[in-house]
Amino acid sequence: MTQVFVDIGSNINREENICACVEQLRIDFPDVRFSNLYESKSEGFDGDDFINMSAVFTTVLSFAELLAYLKALEEKQKRTRDGFKFASRTMDVDILLFGDEILKPDKDVPRAEILKYPFVLFPLAEIAADMIHPELGKTIGELASESELDRNKIWPVELSCL
Numbered sequence: 001m002t003q004v005f006v007d008i009g010s011n012i013n014r015e016e017n018i019c020a021c022v023e024q025l026r027i028d029f030p031d032v033r034f035s036n037l038y039e040s041k042s043e044g045f046d047g048d049d050f051i052n053m054s055a056v057f058t059t060v061l062s063f064a065e066l067l068a069y070l071k072a073l074e075e076k077q078k079r080t081r082d083g084f085k086f087a088s089r090t091m092d093v094d095i096l097l098f099g100d101e102i103l104k105p106d107k108d109v110p111r112a113e114i115l116k117y118p119f120v121l122f123p124l125a126e127i128a129a130d131m132i133h134p135e136l137g138k139t140i141g142e143l144a145s146e147s148e149l150d151r152n153k154i155w156p157v158e159l160s161c162l
């Protein structure tokens with residue numbers, strides 16, 4: 001079993017799409033736990049505000065199998081891939097940590113966005129405070145407390161499904 005941490009985000013039909021993702025993860029990974037939800041301005045483009053959260057669960061799936069599962073989950077929520085990294089999306093689920101594996105340079109795991117964006121780091125720290133970042137040798141909690149990312153760029157929100 002591998003412990004996996006993912007980031008979940010949406011800025012199109014946010015409540016509907018995030019709640020659908022939460023429900024499916026609860027069915028497929030009964031041990032799933034979620035961080036609080038946070039809203040933030042879109043990053044890198046002009047678009048509606050995002051809601052993001054982190055989730056943790058264990059799985060017997062390989063990295064490739066999990067990636068395929070998550071892409072199917074995104075597509076179920078009508079995710080389109082137009083080639084633009086920074087664009088509005090119905091659903092975005094990214095693997096942040098896959099156990100203690102370092103899969104770079106082939107795959108971005110541990111995901112570089114952990115250290116780049118407050119909407120990734122701070123929700124992750126809520127559920128992974130004691131998890132050691134495989135590349136940096138510090139806990140996620142330490143990285144969050146030492147980070148110069150602006151916590152004021154995210155604010156808590158609530159959804160009916162959590």
